[in-house]
Amino acid sequence: MTERAALTRLTGNGNGECGEKDCPNVYRTATGSFVVQGDVSNAFTPPSGEGLVEIPEAVLREAFRALGW
Secondary structure (H helix, E strand, O other), rough: OOOHOEEEEEOOOOOOOOOOOOOOOOOOOOOOOEEEOOOEOOOOOOOOOOOOOOOOOOHHHHHHHHHHO
């Protein structure tokens, strides 16, 4: 498991709806994958070892801007 300190936070750095609070966020790992933090969703039961989270569209847009996409 990746340590939180090893993640690059792409959202919630003072802009957007949460500011610097610990709420829905997108992080990038050193290997280039993503970790998403959000409210737990019960939309369906994911496979073992996986989970579902729900994050606002604005958080994804902020992450895309941070990545230059």
